[in-house]
Amino acid sequence: MASTVTELDRVVIRFAGDSGDGMQLTGDRFTQEAAVFGNDLSTLPNFPAEIRAPQGTIPGVSSFQLHFANYDILTPGDRPDVLVAMNPAALKANLADLPRGATIIVDTHDFTRRNLDKVGYDANPLEDDSLAEFAVHALDLTGLSVEAVKEFGLSRKDAARSKNMFALGLVSWLYGRDVAGSEEHLAAKFAGRPTIRDANVAALRAGWNFGETTETFAVSYVVKPAPVAAGRYRNITGNTALSYGLVAAGELSGLPVLLGAYPITPASDILHELSKHKNFGIATFQAEDEIAAIGAAVGASFAGTLGVTATSGPGVALKSEAMGLAVMTELPLVVVDVQRGGPSTGLPTKTEQSDLLQALHGRNGESPMPVIAAQSPTDCFAAAIEAARIAITYRTPVMLLSDGYLANGSEPWAIPDVAGLPRIEPGFATEPNHDKGDGTTDFWPYLRDVETLARPWAVPGTPGLEHRIGGLEKAGTVETGHGNISYDPDNHDRMVRLRQEKVRRIADSLPPLEVDDPSGEAEVLVIGWGSTYGPIGAACRRVRAAGHRVAQVHLRHLNPFPNDLGEILRRYDRVVCPEMNLGQLSRLLRAEYLVDVRPITTVRGLPFGAEALSADLLAHVTETPEPTA
């Protein structure tokens, strides 16, 4: 029984163990407990690249980090306050990330000579003073778990596997969390295997009781609920939110959705998720490759469905040619790129923002495509709907950028009221649109809306609108919309500019940008896009807390840029752009606005740490301004 309960604003905890140790489940459950309790939170799972790297090795370590707080937080946290390490590899792989004074809960069971050797520990770190600067709780979690479940007659191996639930119980106790939800979860999950269920529940309870009854921990903690708006919440990852956004786009437009996809990390879960929702008129097609996947999506769009394809960078590269076809045929299409570490196969399980320029320019010819990005796991929902809105309204393929961090990271989501979501109007063509001048009419597939420049979407099955489209240049301007192949030089010039202008006009449909500048007097603007939203926001808070002024603006639309962006950039003495690449947005902004945007870049396969980033920002904020002429 703990003598003291200390109140904290925030805690970062990391569960780490072998891939087989169930750390992702432990993290998920603790996240759920924190969420239900009312904390704000943000998570960062970290998987090994191998399916099952050899047991006990560094590459085999799987971890899950959770940041929870009594206020609204923006990142999964830089450095864990608490590390739960299930074996020597987990300890070694994560130690460097811990701040001095951090708490380490370690399962001593696997600290055998053999396991220590595997990871290159000459001496047992639990026995020398290498962990002196941390608060270490070395416990035989495995042994305690086996003991706790012995009544169920499991094999030793199966019994030992309940150690993750023991750890969950212990940590739950430490932060005063209720394990009832997790018990229910286990009951549901192992409904068909009662022994396993009961053993897991027993281990969970034993862990909690261990904290409560032994005097191992002198202090337990409480992190009060965060003040959040009333409503119904759930925890959600970016890939799930993005999938739900696609389901919503189908419902809001009244269109069936066809996802053509070829599995690839970290995008596969979108295929997995959508394949569960066939009763929403969603079809999923696992294609033979990425090209066939987008091909099927283009075909589906031609047939009056919302075609979607989801992949990661290497898959986008393969889809380049087919995206060009969608640009040329002006068909609605959503291409999701869940970015990962590149180039080539790169670092498949890590995050990066390095496909922005590929998204904009990775096609032959002048092939303009709108590009938008999601900024947080929950925002993936709205971003998917926005991608569909643009695709359907403007009859264009749209690239929706997410990344590995958003994809697998989670945070609480205020579940939207469906009634409040905006409808999307497919506006199918239903009758001939062109007067032949001889009293009869016919259908011109490229006769455009004079405002949006969108062409009509005439779906097979509609009588009288039979037409042919294709990848060759055609006469398809506002005046000459018959869409027949044209090799006329002037027509081509007009068409190239027209396709560009159509995309540009999307900007006219966007709301003004929101610049976050509490002081109203910042001289430095920090601009970002995509998943850096949280870290940039957290870093700005720190800079402000240190007494400096800084403004933040974050872009959802990367092509076209919002109409007011140039004006905003020019308003500041200095513009800084943190990115998880070598400065791709910076280049685009410099080219477009001739503003000396300064990049801050990291390409480590990990999100920016708020601490390091705030130091970088501070350098820019406090730098003496150059003399202006």
Next chain:
Amino acid sequence: MASTVTELDRVVIRFAGDSGDGMQLTGDRFTQEAAVFGNDLSTLPNFPAEIRAPQGTIPGVSSFQLHFANYDILTPGDRPDVLVAMNPAALKANLADLPRGATIIVDTHDFTRRNLDKVGYDANPLEDDSLAEFAVHALDLTGLSVEAVKEFGLSRKDAARSKNMFALGLVSWLYGRDVAGSEEHLAAKFAGRPTIRDANVAALRAGWNFGETTETFAVSYVVKPAPVAAGRYRNITGNTALSYGLVAAGELSGLPVLLGAYPITPASDILHELSKHKNFGIATFQAEDEIAAIGAAVGASFAGTLGVTATSGPGVALKSEAMGLAVMTELPLVVVDVQRGGPSTGLPTKTEQSDLLQALHGRNGESPMPVIAAQSPTDCFAAAIEAARIAITYRTPVMLLSDGYLANGSEPWAIPDVAGLPRIEPGFATEPNHDKGDGTTDFWPYLRDVETLARPWAVPGTPGLEHRIGGLEKAGTVETGHGNISYDPDNHDRMVRLRQEKVRRIADSLPPLEVDDPSGEAEVLVIGWGSTYGPIGAACRRVRAAGHRVAQVHLRHLNPFPNDLGEILRRYDRVVCPEMNLGQLSRLLRAEYLVDVRPITTVRGLPFGAEALSADLLAHVTETPEPTA
């Protein structure tokens, strides 16, 4: 017999007829005559997109334009002084390009009602006054040809096919050209078919004699030889020059060459040409698609051959992922992109410069690749050697940009002396390069040259250097070159920057840029890249001839930019960049140097006309400068 011989500086002539009329051959032969005579020249063939569009239709017109002069010229000319039109379609398709006063030689034979209807001529233009402003010579060329060859007993159809040679003879007479070379050519070409040979020669002579003996033409012309450097010359197209450059690269480096290619217009001729030179150690592999083509080239490079792949824009799109592999494995590779009208299938037979941004950015992740461009048909030779030099020296894939205009256009080429060409050193690794510290050595495939950052190229078959490379991130910095897979965040950051820096260092090997500024006092700089070299040069001459100052610089290297480029750009008050796209180089320069580069763009599938471009330049040159603060 002509009464007068007038001397001219330059003539632009266009031969136009049905695809089956042999206009390309006629143009080629006349080009050769002009070349041998010593004129400078430049050509622009224009093929229909169809193999054989229906006879007599506008889409079926094939034309060949030749500009020849007594001074060094830079373009195939804007507007023909002389049009040879073999049928109504050829007349109609080309009329708009003629300046007032131009000469039209037209074959009346096909001006039947049926043929006039096919192209929408209500009245016969030869019979009304619609051609009043031109000097029209309406001749029954077909009839005359049939008559000329009747002794050979050909079918009427075959006899009529000799009309292109009749026309060639006539035009040769008109410009005082000798037809002996063409006679030899026909003799060789139809060696196996003597009747055809003799008929063609007879038609050719009959055409010449027709000019000489009838009084149809009151004036004949002479265009004196251009003063050119002594030496041996030949006429060459860009695709042939590029192919020869690749053969030369093999010879200069001592490497066999393997071209992996999948046919695509306008790049196929590189495959065709190289397939003829098997006795140079050149292997050509016609692959099942563009991906397999680059795959084989990558494999060949791994095996110690110079791997090359040649394609056009849509093919580059498909090769994106594999180029990333070459970036990651750091293997030498030349990727040739003969650009054509896009996006998608676009305008396959037309020219465009719209793949520049794709070349730079069309890959997932931070995937830097050197990009260079050829500036004229003959320059394709040197450009190919330079691409190979960079690829081999820096162990990197290189993108070599050509375009449809360079590919098929031709000009006289001062044949280089092979002895004067620079050698390229493959510098294969032959022995272990890393001291293990225990007295033994091993081979580290990513242990770099500290200067170029190039990694060793160790070829299978070399004992002791066995190693594995791949698309995953590896530890391959200057310090840690073992190249094992690494998921370490800091290593990845270092590697991404290192690959970028390796490409940047190529700039250190480049000579200073040459700025053409005869006055030395220009305030406006015109910058270009690729095939706009000729038109920009011609336009600058005009601007200067009109009494204005303008400087010109032309880029071979698009990535990295030459080290002195920024300084040069900043030297001028105004920088203008003409491009056959929507301003792709402009964007790159603006982003890199924050200089307000002004684009002049045309996307008509045709090169800039010198006349129109000079007007555009003049507007920039004479514009009042903005007040500087």
Next chain:
Amino acid sequence: MTTVDLPAPTLTAKDFSSDQEVRWCPGCGDYAVLKAVQSFLPDLGLRRENIVFVSGIGCSSRFPYYLDTYGMHSIHGRAPSIATGIATAREDLSVWVVTGDGDALSIGGNHLIHALRRNVNMTILLFNNRIYGLTKGQYSPTSEVGKVTKSTPVGSLDHPFNPVSLALGAEATFVARTIDSDRKHLTAVLAAAAAHRGTSLVEIYQNCPIFNDGAFEDLKGPRAAQRLVRLEPGLEVTVDGRTWQHDPTEISPTRQFALSRMDEAEAVPIGVFRQVERPTYDDLTRSQAADAVADRGRGRLQDLLDSGDTWTVPGPSATPDPTDFQEEPCPS
């Protein structure tokens, strides 16, 4: 074949001709096939608007422009994927793919074999002229070994595919072969292919007078009788010394495959090699969707969003000013 019955309008070949000028070379075999298809389409008894032609790139791939139906002239080799999307999205359409030997078997080979094994509802017309026409005459994956072309000046080296064998090895349910010059046979094969539910592959020998003239000359005119074997159900055939009665509906493809190897000897079989029933990918997709609705009801978006572990925060509570907080001590 589409399963959705719509009142059959009375249409003629002319109704299926678009206003676009046909632009193949004079004498190209594609003309004959176009005519045959235009004449045959009315027999389908379908409305024009329920027919979609998708093609790749190549001379033959211009086909859709000439038909007054819905159509897409897509990119090289990808037509089967696009058609898969169309067929999966819509059960009421009759989906046709037009492709060449390069389009289907070179760059598009993978999509073709996957469409065949999936058995998606579409009829694939493979115009085999054993050459790349549009790019002006390079050898193709069906060109004979030793073929001299622009890209193989001393002869091609690779053994060609036999499209029928390949299709049978790829689990096809319907495979046939016909020839441009025999309108009646062509039409009969088209009818059988269109009637088949699933992926039908029809190889059409097509003459390219410009780049590969006479490739099938042997199979035309007087010699045709000896060189062609016109497959019919029940026809007695002999291959490798074994004789049997041809049965395209036989489930095992082994004897049909044997037939496809006949050309290695003397005679070239044309007609339907194989025609077996197997559920189609798109029908199965639709029935999984129907089952999902039957089991769980039509999805309700709000329910989906509300699913999983949710919690409710009661009563409105002011969101505090985020600048009041900082996540860790400030670095400076």
Next chain:
Amino acid sequence: MTTVDLPAPTLTAKDFSSDQEVRWCPGCGDYAVLKAVQSFLPDLGLRRENIVFVSGIGCSSRFPYYLDTYGMHSIHGRAPSIATGIATAREDLSVWVVTGDGDALSIGGNHLIHALRRNVNMTILLFNNRIYGLTKGQYSPTSEVGKVTKSTPVGSLDHPFNPVSLALGAEATFVARTIDSDRKHLTAVLAAAAAHRGTSLVEIYQNCPIFNDGAFEDLKGPRAAQRLVRLEPGLEVTVDGRTWQHDPTEISPTRQFALSRMDEAEAVPIGVFRQVERPTYDDLTRSQAADAVADRGRGRLQDLLDSGDTWTVPGPSATPDPTDFQEEPCPS
């Protein structure tokens, strides 16, 4: 197989093990294959440096890292193309491709069938676990219909490929099948494949204990005897009621194809289905090059540049100042 004879060093399995830690899941069938290959490689009698392993992406495609030969872990599905380049460039190398059922038959299907018809010198080891391992368990083109996986929660719909049938339909010259659990059989098949000049395809049934455990359980242990047919030349086999003696060297693939359909019934054949001689693409390429040199001599660059219609401009002549000229009257 390489034709270039080099003094055969005496090597052991250990010489072929690299210093990299093997990182498959415990119990993965890939371990057994790796061991078998490492033990077999010395039998090739080749130097390590003359062996190249190329793989695509997938669990199995990690293979090259574990062999102390030259190797490339390339990109998904493209290993056969890369190997084609290597084999065409170099006659002295023994080229191996390691690939999975997804890598080879899904994204890489086209390269596979083209390699087979071209008959490029390489040995392809296709690790068929009937699942996508590396991406954590989606169904593959060899998964049985109705397979419940992450991407097919109510069962997959598509009819799988039979890799042996597909290869035979694609004009393969060498096709075999073996299984991870039978080291002896595996090694024998590897030996036959390596001895074959041309493209050898070896399908290896491989258990993935994590995502598709027991897929081949039936073919192991006591039941194996009834379920497996071990093909040997001369073995009497019966398919579809017809009996013959198996002959892998028979030129016509029809009976070998029939054998490949056996698994539809009761028994699964393993061993060599087909092994016929046909000139290889890479050898032919080299002989065309040799012929060219024999006919025309080794090319001389200067002669090439000087070829065609050339002319000579005599004596040096000053180049005039280009600004003296203008091409047409100035517009302003």
